[in-house]
Amino acid sequence: MTEWTNWAGNQRARPASIVRPHSADEIRDVVVRAQGRVHAVGAGHSFTGAALTDGVLVALDHLTGIEGVAAGPDGTTDVTVRAGTRLHTLNDLLHARGLALTNMGDIDVQTLAGAISTGTHGTGARFAGLSAHVVGARLVLADGTEVTVSDGPLFECARLGLGAFGILTAVTMRCVPAFALHAEETPGRLGEALERFPDDMRDVDHPEFYWFPHTDRVLTKRNTRLPADTPLSPVGRVSSWIDDELLSNNAFEVINRVTTRIPSIIPRVNTVSAAAWSGRTFTDRSSSVFASSRRVRFREMEYAVPPESVPSVIRAIEAWIARTGYRVTFPVEVRCAAADDVWLSTAHGRDTAYVAVHQYHRRPVGGYFDAVEAIARDVGGRPHWGKLHSLTAGTLRSLYPRFDDVVAERERVDPHGTFGNDYSDTVLARLE
Numbered sequence: 001m002t003e004w005t006n007w008a009g010n011q012r013a014r015p016a017s018i019v020r021p022h023s024a025d026e027i028r029d030v031v032v033r034a035q036g037r038v039h040a041v042g043a044g045h046s047f048t049g050a051a052l053t054d055g056v057l058v059a060l061d062h063l064t065g066i067e068g069v070a071a072g073p074d075g076t077t078d079v080t081v082r083a084g085t086r087l088h089t090l091n092d093l094l095h096a097r098g099l100a101l102t103n104m105g106d107i108d109v110q111t112l113a114g115a116i117s118t119g120t121h122g123t124g125a126r127f128a129g130l131s132a133h134v135v136g137a138r139l140v141l142a143d144g145t146e147v148t149v150s151d152g153p154l155f156e157c158a159r160l161g162l163g164a165f166g167i168l169t170a171v172t173m174r175c176v177p178a179f180a181l182h183a184e185e186t187p188g189r190l191g192e193a194l195e196r197f198p199d200d201m202r203d204v205d206h207p208e209f210y211w212f213p214h215t216d217r218v219l220t221k222r223n224t225r226l227p228a229d230t231p232l233s234p235v236g237r238v239s240s241w242i243d244d245e246l247l248s249n250n251a252f253e254v255i256n257r258v259t260t261r262i263p264s265i266i267p268r269v270n271t272v273s274a275a276a277w278s279g280r281t282f283t284d285r286s287s288s289v290f291a292s293s294r295r296v297r298f299r300e301m302e303y304a305v306p307p308e309s310v311p312s313v314i315r316a317i318e319a320w321i322a323r324t325g326y327r328v329t330f331p332v333e334v335r336c337a338a339a340d341d342v343w344l345s346t347a348h349g350r351d352t353a354y355v356a357v358h359q360y361h362r363r364p365v366g367g368y369f370d371a372v373e374a375i376a377r378d379v380g381g382r383p384h385w386g387k388l389h390s391l392t393a394g395t396l397r398s399l400y401p402r403f404d405d406v407v408a409e410r411e412r413v414d415p416h417g418t419f420g421n422d423y424s425d426t427v428l429a430r431l432e
Contacts, residue, residue: 002014008300023207031144031418040113042060056272087101098177100175105122187217193209200220212271214330304382313379328358343405
């Protein structure tokens with residue numbers, strides 16, 4: 001048996017086999033011939049067991065590229081993309097056509113299928129997550145048929161469904177004309193960031209901030225959309241190497257290795273690290289601003305909470321850290337998103353803020369993630385499907401108005417659980 005591990009190294013599987021099909025027909029053949037369970041995998045950037053299987057693991061590495069382009073409404077363009085296309089590759093392909101994704105998260109190494117299936121999102125109170133921009137999908141079902149959907153229950157589950165409904169072969173994304181982003185990165189204080197965040201949500205296209213635990217320091221990012229023909233002034237090569245490679249990756253890896261051995265120095269290290277960020281401004285194509293390199297491995301939990309609860313959630317996390325003496329080097333990230341109608345979206349039916357916590361992969365998460373989960377749950381938080389949490393279907397059902405519709409559709413299209421695994425069977429448990 002071949003062992004498969006995710007990017008963070010916290011999820012492992014021993015599938016009976018790993019296949020890398022080149023076409024939808026090959027996927028159909030794999031599903032029909034499989035003697036047990038089958039599951040697709042993308043780049044392995046989920047921290048949960050969403051991609052694990054003891055059956056056939058279907059890697060989508062060879063299903064890449066753009067299949068077709070068609071005019072959409074109101075100046076948009078519908079682009080059909082093979083499911084295994086990495087986001088950074090898709091960004092380049094779109095840019096060559098004068099197009100862009102409406103919004104993005106802060107990494108671009110995921111496959112498109114994996115990103116939408118786990119609810120990847122960026123930030124911006126007027127902009128929904130990736131799944132909300134899916135207008136069509138093709139997927140192979142448990143009986144080996146390939147279907148195309150653009151509405152109805154199966155469509156809703158295909159655009160965010162943890163791979164539990166079938167294997168995506170292509171996704172049609174509603175894209176927008178290419179645009180630039182002007183980025184302002186400013187150091188500041190936590191109290192000011194919390195007070196200002198509601199204004200930033202209203203006035204800034206793509207706001208977020210990072211709080212350094214054990215300090216009152218933050219780094220605030222405010223990205224403003226500009227026309228594609230705006231003169232660009234990207235980060236210089238030397239500055240980019242210092243900020244994005246030396247500080248954010250190389251030095252940060254060393255810091256985490258040292259503090260793993262000596263956790264007591266973390267508060268002092270965080271103070272120095274936060275002070276090292278002097279701020280910067282630059283303008284570049286949207287995908288180059290949205291995404292950045294993340295090579296230091298970690299585990300993550302993220303909860304979607306009502307925007308008005310952000311100050312109380314952050315202060316509660318701060319109080320728990322102070323009370324327990326728990327040490328953490330990674331900043332706490334705060335973002336936002338517009339409400340959408342995707343059945344399993346963390347922003348379904350409500351404007352949303354996101355609070356994400358991280359821990360270096362060599363250190364135990366201990367009670368940190370449990371504490372943050374309890375704090376977020378107290379305000380009606382919904383966990384990110386691809387990041388660590390402990391909720392089961394019984395609790396999740398109360399958080400999603402269409403949850404039972406999702407489970408019913410799963411029973412209809414995959415009654416024998418061909419595409420199931422321990423994770424999906426826990427969070428999408430069948431109706432009794």
